[in-house]
Amino acid sequence: MWKFLQRVLGGSSIYYDKLMKSRDPKVTITEDQIQEAKRILKPLIKKSYGLVEADRSSTTPQFFDLKKTTIPYYKTFLHPEYLLHVYLDSDQNAKHSSKIQLVIENKENQNIPNEFPSLPTWESLIHVDVLKHKEIVALEPDNPWTLYKKAKEELTGKAKKNQVAGYPQWIENDLNFRKIKENKFLLQMELETDKQIIYFFLNRDLQTVEHYVQNF
Numbered sequence: 001m002w003k004f005l006q007r008v009l010g011g012s013s014i015y016y017d018k019l020m021k022s023r024d025p026k027v028t029i030t031e032d033q034i035q036e037a038k039r040i041l042k043p044l045i046k047k048s049y050g051l052v053e054a055d056r057s058s059t060t061p062q063f064f065d066l067k068k069t070t071i072p073y074y075k076t077f078l079h080p081e082y083l084l085h086v087y088l089d090s091d092q093n094a095k096h097s098s099k100i101q102l103v104i105e106n107k108e109n110q111n112i113p114n115e116f117p118s119l120p121t122w123e124s125l126i127h128v129d130v131l132k133h134k135e136i137v138a139l140e141p142d143n144p145w146t147l148y149k150k151a152k153e154e155l156t157g158k159a160k161k162n163q164v165a166g167y168p169q170w171i172e173n174d175l176n177f178r179k180i181k182e183n184k185f186l187l188q189m190e191l192e193t194d195k196q197i198i199y200f201f202l203n204r205d206l207q208t209v210e211h212y213v214q215n216f
Helices: 002-009 014-021 031-044 122-128 130-139 144-156
Strands: 046-049 073-078 082-088 100-106 115-118 184-191 196-203 208-215
Touching: 031 130, 031 144, 082 184, 082 196, 100 184, 100 196, 100 208, 115 144, 122 130, 122 144, 130 144
Parallel strands: none
Antiparallel strands: 046 115, 073 082, 082 100, 184 196, 196 208
8 A cells, every 4th residue: 555655746845754654554563662651651641531420500601503503502612621611503503614612611520430531642742741752753763653552442442432531532634733733633523423522622812712623
């Protein structure tokens, strides 16, 4: 597959050469490499949580889409620092951006159940910690993605589609990670009916909520 892409695409940058080659399914990664990669990655681990529903606040506002139609309240989820009130039209769901809203209510929530460790996706690792990224590449120059995937799975288990806090588990890697790296990740939730995931972030500078939708 890689040789075919080389013929079709011609020469490419060293970064993308390594990225594509690292996805070779025939790669052999040693146990020593995995253990060293785990040692490198452990300091990056953040706490993440499953979706735990809470009661709606009596003070949450009413929202309207661009057509002045009311956006229904959906659910409220616990976050270590907030209550996250989600509004969306379950019929229209994520087809229209204006039909999705999130209200953040400050409230410390200790002892949230279903805690699990979280690490970034490989493609976003370089924007989280460039030195850690370089260490993984140096450890397995030809197959860094495969090494990272194995080490990450041993540290965190399978990637979750629904979670609060931690690192977003992107389905697609078509985002400008530099643009969102300073934003605070809040929540990702799956819409099973349309096989979509909505990711919510807090823009620290503007103090506004941003969201992204990906298909799976």
